[in-house]
Amino acid sequence: MTTKNTLRAVALAAAACAMYTGMAGSAMAQSSVTIYGIIDTGVVYTTNANAAGNSVFKMPSLTGTFPSRIGFRGTEDLGGGLQAMFVLENGFAPDTGALGQGGRLFGRQSYVGLKGGWGQLMLGRQINMTYISQLKTDVMGPNIFAIGSIDSYLPNARSDNAIGYLGSFSGFTVGATYSFGRDASSAGGPAATNCPGEVAGNSKACRQVTGLLGYDGQGWGVTSSYDILYGNTGASGGLTSSDNSDQRVTLNGYYMIGDVKIGGGVVDRRTRAATTNTDSDLYYLGLSYPLTTALVLDAQVSRLDVKNSANDVTLSVARLTYNLSKRTALYTSVGYIKNGGTSAVAIDAGGTVGAGKNQFGVMSGIRHTF
Numbered sequence: 001m002t003t004k005n006t007l008r009a010v011a012l013a014a015a016a017c018a019m020y021t022g023m024a025g026s027a028m029a030q031s032s033v034t035i036y037g038i039i040d041t042g043v044v045y046t047t048n049a050n051a052a053g054n055s056v057f058k059m060p061s062l063t064g065t066f067p068s069r070i071g072f073r074g075t076e077d078l079g080g081g082l083q084a085m086f087v088l089e090n091g092f093a094p095d096t097g098a099l100g101q102g103g104r105l106f107g108r109q110s111y112v113g114l115k116g117g118w119g120q121l122m123l124g125r126q127i128n129m130t131y132i133s134q135l136k137t138d139v140m141g142p143n144i145f146a147i148g149s150i151d152s153y154l155p156n157a158r159s160d161n162a163i164g165y166l167g168s169f170s171g172f173t174v175g176a177t178y179s180f181g182r183d184a185s186s187a188g189g190p191a192a193t194n195c196p197g198e199v200a201g202n203s204k205a206c207r208q209v210t211g212l213l214g215y216d217g218q219g220w221g222v223t224s225s226y227d228i229l230y231g232n233t234g235a236s237g238g239l240t241s242s243d244n245s246d247q248r249v250t251l252n253g254y255y256m257i258g259d260v261k262i263g264g265g266v267v268d269r270r271t272r273a274a275t276t277n278t279d280s281d282l283y284y285l286g287l288s289y290p291l292t293t294a295l296v297l298d299a300q301v302s303r304l305d306v307k308n309s310a311n312d313v314t315l316s317v318a319r320l321t322y323n324l325s326k327r328t329a330l331y332t333s334v335g336y337i338k339n340g341g342t343s344a345v346a347i348d349a350g351g352t353v354g355a356g357k358n359q360f361g362v363m364s365g366i367r368h369t370f
Contacts, residue, residue, distance in 0.1 A: 030076060032075055033074040034073045035071070038368070042366060044348055045361065048358065051357075065141070065319070065333070067091055071089035071090065086111065108158070111162075119174075122164040125159070126164050128162070128177040130157040130225050133223045137221075137252040138284065142349075143317065151267065154267070161184075175211070176211045177208070178207075180197050193229070193237065195236075199232065202232070208228065211225065221253065226248075226249055229247075231273075247269065248267055249268045259289075261288040268281050280304055285301055297318070302314070309341065310340050310341030335347050336359070337359050339353065343356065
C-alpha cells in the first residue's frame with residue numbers, strides 16, 4: 001500500500017471511529033440508571049413485650065425511621081417528550097441481611113413503564129394510591145413508632161400484577177392502580193396477604209382497585225384515596241372468598257406555617273370477611289418542626305376507633321433527628337401506646353405486646369442514604 005493510500009485509510013478509520021463515538025455518546029446521553037438506597041438501624045427498647053409484662057432490647061428488622069433498601073431507577077429518552085422508565089427496589093433487614101417483603105428480591109417495587117407530559121403509566125409491582133395519599137401529610141412516615149404500627153398495611157400499600165397511572169396537572173394530582181392479584185406472598189409479615197389472584201373463571205379473585213385525587217396550593221394540600229381488595233381461597237384476614245373485601249378510604253391534608261408542617265387525616269376501613277364485619281376509623285395529627293437547620297422535631301398522635309368495640313388504640317410519638325450531613329442522620333424516637341379492651345397492638349412495627357397492655361418504647365439509631 002502506498003503512503004498516500006495508507007494515509008487515506010487512516011483518515012477513514014479515524015472518521016469512522018469519531019462517528020461511532022459520537023453515536024455512542026449520544027445514545028448514552030439519552031438513557032441513565034441510578035443506584036440509590038437507605039440503611040437505617042439502631043436499638044429499640046419496649047415494655048410489656050409479652051403477657052408476663054417483660055421488657056425487651058433488640059435491633060428491629062422492619063424499620064427505624066425508614067425501611068432499609070437498595071434500588072435501581074432508569075430512564076430512556078424516546079423523543080417527543082416521551083420516556084421509558086423502570087424501578088427495581090429491594091427491601092432488606094439490616095440486623096440480619098435477610099430479604100424483606102416475604103423474601104422477594106425486589107419486594108418494594110418492580111415495574112416498567114412510560115412517562116410524558118400526560119403522566120406516567122406503570123406495569124408490575126408498585127406502591128398504590130393509599131401509600132401515595134399520605135406521603136405529604138404523615139410526618140412520622142414509616143417510623144418504627146407510627147400509624148403503621150396500628151395498621152401495618154399503610155406503609156406497605158403495594159400491589160402485585162398491577163397497572164398504574166399517576167399524573168399532575170396545574171396543582172391537581174390524579175392516580176389509579178388496578179391489580180389482577182394483589183399479593184402472591186404467603187411468607188407472613190405486614191406485606192403478605194396470600195392472595196395471588198389471576199384465577200380463570202373468577203374475575204374478582206384477589207382483584208384490587210385504588211384511586212387518588214389531590215390538590216396542592218401555596219403552602220397547603222389535600223388528598224383523598226380509595227382502596228378495595230377482594231379475597232379468595234386461602235387469603236389471610238378472613239378474606240377467604242372473592243365476595244369478601246377490605247376497603248379503605250382516606251382523607252389527608254397538610255398546612256405549612258413557615259418551615260413548620262402540620263399534617264393529619266383519617267382512614268375509614270371496612271372489612272367484610274367470612275365470619276365478621278368490622279368498621280374502624282384511624283385518625284392522626286402530627287407536626288414537623290425544624291429547631292435548627294440540622295435538628296428536626298416530629299410529633300404525632302393517632303387513634304384507632306373500632307366501632308362497637310372496646311378495642312380502641314391511642315398512640316403518641318415524638319422523634320428528634322440530628323442531620324450530620326445531607327446523607328447521614330442520628331435519631332431518637334419515643335412512643336407510648338394505650339390498648340383498650342383486649343387489643344394487642346404493639347408500639348413497634350413487627351413487635352409484640354401483651355393483650356390489653358399499654359406499652360412504652362424508645363429507639364435510637366443511625367440512617368445513611370446513598
